[in-house]
Amino acid sequence: MKKNFLNVIALLMVIVFSLTLFGCDQKATEVKEEPKKEAKKEEPVTITWVNWVSTEEGTRDKIKSVVDQFEKDNPNIKVDIKPVPVSDIQNQLTIMVTGKNAPDISQVHPDDVIALAAMGALEPVDELLSADFKADLHQSLLDLTTFEGTRYGIPWAPAGPxxxxxxxxxxxxxxxxxxxxxxxxxxxxxxxxxxxxxxxxxxxxxxxxxxxxxxxxxxxxxxxxxxxxxxxxxxxxxxxxxxxxxxxxxxxxxxxxxxxxxxxxxxxxxxxxxxxxxxxxxxxxxxxxxxxxxxxxxxxxxxxxxxxxxxxxxxxxxxxxxPDDHFLVAFKDSENKEAVAKFAEYLVNSDYSLKNYINPVGFVPATKSAIQRVPEISQDPIRSAFIEKIVPTVVPLPYGPxxxxxxxxxxxxxxxxxxxxxxxxxxxxxxxxxxxxxxx
Amino acid sequence: MSTKLTKNNGREGRWSASSKLAAMLIAPSLLVMGMIILYPLIHAVWLSFFNYKLTRPDDIAFTLTKNYLRMVQDETFWLAVKNTLIFTLFTVIISLVLGMIMAIAIDQLPKRFSGLRGFILVPWVVPGIVVGYLFMYMFDVEVGVVNFILQKFQIIQEFLPWLMNDKLSMIAIIIAHIWNQTPFYMLMFSAGLMAIPEDVKEAAYVEGASRWQEFWHITFPYLKGIVAITSLLMVIRNFNNFPIIFTMTGGGPVYSTTTSVIYIYRLAFEQYEMGYASAVGAVWVIVLLIVSIFYIKALQKDF
Structure with a gap:
């Protein structure tokens, strides 16, 4: 009788313990979810940005200053930088996407754009970007990352060798x-x-x-x-x-x-x-x-x-x-696509980014209006030579899934x-x- | 789990109340552990029956044996198996011999040098990724200290591309692993040497045994068990070794240092062939299980 009683007590303990665990989890989810609904309107959103420029000595500080300025200009958007070395970028993104843990936005190479698009991980850019911005981009660059008739990449910094x-x-x-x-x-x-x-x-x-x-x-x-x-x-x-x-x-x-x-x-x-x-x-x-x-x-x-x-x-x-152009991609699972688009356009085309990142690092700008807004870009002999001698000789690589x-x-x-x-x-x-x- | 079935009031096969209680209390942790350990394993085996490429989500299909048949004909798979065996064999044997020599040498030193053991252990505690980078730079074709020393001693005329030569690269990764693993053997053998009764050694001296005879007839028999257990343990570890090889060569040049785990990684995370990578992984799990059985048997054996 005593033993049976002990068994019942033990069984009850296991059940109570298990229920408590599930209960705690449930409660935690509830607690987390409630303020989230309200937060969407009032609290700042955080977007995660995977990139390799934050890992490299030559670009790290410059890109940090652009992100800082973006956050100042857009106090409701915080950017969580996730540095990944350039050679690991596709690998890491594939793992993140498969693990349902994709970032909001990432820096990628053009071939990565096609691979990620084939996985169904990306948001098409035509629905994401503003019409003015799209019109300002060099169309040949925008078309470079077309997969099955849809464009997925946002040209950021054309950088072919x-x-x-x-x-x-x-x-x-x-x-x-x-x-x-x-x-x-x-x-x-x-x-x-x-x-x-x-x-x-x-x-x-x-x-x-x-x-x-x-x-x-x-x-x-x-x-x-x-x-x-x-x-x-x-x-x-x-x-x-x-x-x-x-x-x-x-x-x-x-x-x-x-x-x-x-x-x-x-x-x-x-x-x-x-x-x-x-x-x-x-x-x-x-x-x-x-x-x-x-x-x-x-x-x-x-x-x-x-x-x-x-x-x-x-x-x-x-x-x-x-071509080895630096592109940006927005992920389909991102809950902050509006903020992502804002950030992408800022990186590509804001005066601050052009003056403090694109120009000093030596990239060719991806938009047509950039040269008029930041004239020093066209005065640079290296970049002018790239525009004149390299860009016209670029041939596509055999990109595909x-x-x-x-x-x-x-x-x-x-x-x-x-x-x-x-x-x-x-x-x-x-x-x-x-x-x-x-x-x- | 060592829950025993006991006789309860003469009824055979019935569990005692305390056993039931123990089983119930252990059940939740077993359930959680089972999910953590078994789920990935079962899922990987399940994936191995599919044509599953991450970059082609539209082309996933159940193929049953296709991946396994591909493995039989895959030259790179067999090359990876061969590389794993060569790498493991040389790393384990050389580390074991060096570890034993170092342990015996340190054992002979006066007590005030006992702190040396801790110092020699440093390579063992250095994380694999750090060891990989250290040796990558040491073997670098341009700035590597290995080339510099070899040239200073006039062993080589020109700097050698250690990590970009199909033969030298395997030697380089074996050297890095020996440096990393020898202290572990030394530690194990040091513990074994301390367990040899002094009177047995003294009896040998009294009988006029030479140092070699003492080693062969007294020291080594006492260390036999450690040799068997540590070797098997390190065979399992090296069959699975990843960070140092990946950091130093990434499995290259071409596939010359691609071991089985590196091959699985390259298939899964460079070529995104999850189905085929899972099939190679499943086969490798079976190989490791077989080695583990030997290891467990060695643990139970009285040497």
Missing amino acids: GFLYNKKLMEQAGLDPKNPPNTIYEFTEALEIAKKNLPKDVIGFQLDTTIRTIGLQHEWPFMRAFGALPIDGNNIDIDTPEMKEYAEWLRTVVKNGYTLPGKKYGEFRPMAAQGRLLFAFDGSYLRGIVTSLNTEITDQIFNETWGVASLPGTKDGKHYAS NYSSVATAFMAGMQEVITTDKPIDEILSKLQTKVEEASK
């Missing part, structure tokens, strides 16, 4: 700084001469050889300079003489020490700041980063040291550049070229099959 050459180092190497290499063959010849004549610690050129989508974007113009077009929509054409020529060139430039293998292209920037990089393939914002990394280099010194030219082209002088798989498979093949002695034909033949599989 251009060809920057260090005039002082060229002179030191016995090259003519007024006549930078025009074709890929002249470029290779210049590297050969520079290797002989420059100190050992000078790196010939900046090339991203990592297994990342950015790696493909960085190497794409070089492939095109050899006449190769390995992926064109659904057409995979890797095992070709043009690609073979490119792969052999890639193996040679690494073996001869013209570039450092396995580096992310951002890892070459400190070398540029130390005056140890001959040719850079970077965005127009390189000046902003270099001057931040080395405070002895002023804008004037940078402009005197570095020149901009079209990327080394084909034998017959055709030049190619790839499988772009990440395709790009990583492709770049694994390119790494095989530079890290092994396997015959190029064998590597390319296998790569053809692998990329075909990845694209399915």
Whole structure:
């Protein structure tokens, strides 16, 4: 009898304990929910913004000042910055979206826009942005991230890599700084001469050889300079003489020490700041980063040291550049879309952002009216050269829902070229099959 | 759980009141733990039967064995298995031998040096991600101290791309793991050495045993159990090792340092192939379970 009584007491304790737990949870939810309903009208909203510019030394402080100013101008909106390194951005966003924990807004690359749009995670921009703002944006940029007829990306800071050459180092190497290499063959010849004549610690050129989508974007113009077009929509054409020529060139430039293998292209920037990089393939914002990394280099010194030219082209002088524009995307699950749109437009087009972020970092503005409102943008020789020589040569990359798989498979093949002695034909033949599989 | 069935008033198989009480009190925590541990496992196995790519939510389909059949033909999967075995074998054997040598060496030192054990433990307590970054810079092709030292001693002429050469990169990650894991073995062996009765050692000296004979016939038999248990424990740990490899090489160059867990990560979070990644994960869980059975048996064995 006593034992039965004990059992009943124990059972009751378990039930009461469990109910209390559920009850507490329920109560907590109720307590949380009540003020939330009222808060929507009166209390400030907080939007979460995932970006990589807050992780990088060259842009961190400048973007913080823009966010601070935005919060001052819009006291009802707080921005919760979530810094994520550039190479992890797509990965982190995919995890966040899958875990139903998407941010309100994020900085992304154009290929990320398509991947996230294919996942159904994004809010179309046509419904989000104001008509005036949309009309002011460069339409070619706005159209770059169209997926199944709908536009999802908000162009923020066009930043495709251009060809920057260090005039002082060229002179030191016995090259003519007024006549930078025009074709890929002249470029290779210049590297050969520079290797002989420059100190050992000078790196010939900046090339991203990592297994990342950015790696493909960085190497794409070089492939095109050899006449190769390995992926064109659904057409995979890797095992070709043009690609073979490119792969052999890639193996040679690494073996001869013209570039450092396995580096992310951002890892070459400190070398540029130390005056140890001959040719850079970077965005127009390189000046902003270099001057931040080395405070002895002023804008004037940078402009005197570095020149901009079209990327080394084909034998017959055709030049190619790839897009690497910084975009913003709004997430479909965001409860604060109005605040998101306001913040996005502020980042892209406010006078404060243009003067304190876009201009000093060295980006090309995404809106047409920006140059009239901030004239110093057009007075900048580096940016003018980008607008004149690089932007017209930009060609699209094979973006699509499988772009990440395709790009990583492709770049694994390119790494095989530079890290092994396997015959190029064998590597390319296998790569053809692998990329075909990845694209399915 | 060690709840025992006891005889209650002669009725076999009935639970005693205290057992029932214990079971009821444990039940909520078991339920919560079951959900935390079993749900992800079952869900992963369930996902492994699907063609499930995160970037193609419109193309999710039940395929039953497709992912498993793909695995059999997937060269990269088998390369990852091979890399895991090479990496684990070398890391465990070298760390174990070094750990034992260090423990014996420290055991011979006067008592005032006993604090040295704590100092040597530092690499073990350093987080994997920090170890990864440390060694990544040490093996860097441009500024790495390893190249600098090797060149100073004229072992190499040009700096080597340690992390960008398909053969050197595996050596680099094994060295980093040995540095990280050797102190653990040293700690375990130090504890084992302290448990050897002094009179047994003294008897050996009296009988005129050499240092080698003493090690082989007295010290090592006492350490055999520790060798078995720590090795199995570290085999399980290294089969699952992620942070150092990921930080140093990301599994590259190409797939030369891609171990099974790195491959699962690359499939899931670089290529977003959740179905196939789950299938590889499920197979790997089975492999780990088998090794764990050996480990548990080793724990129960009297060495």
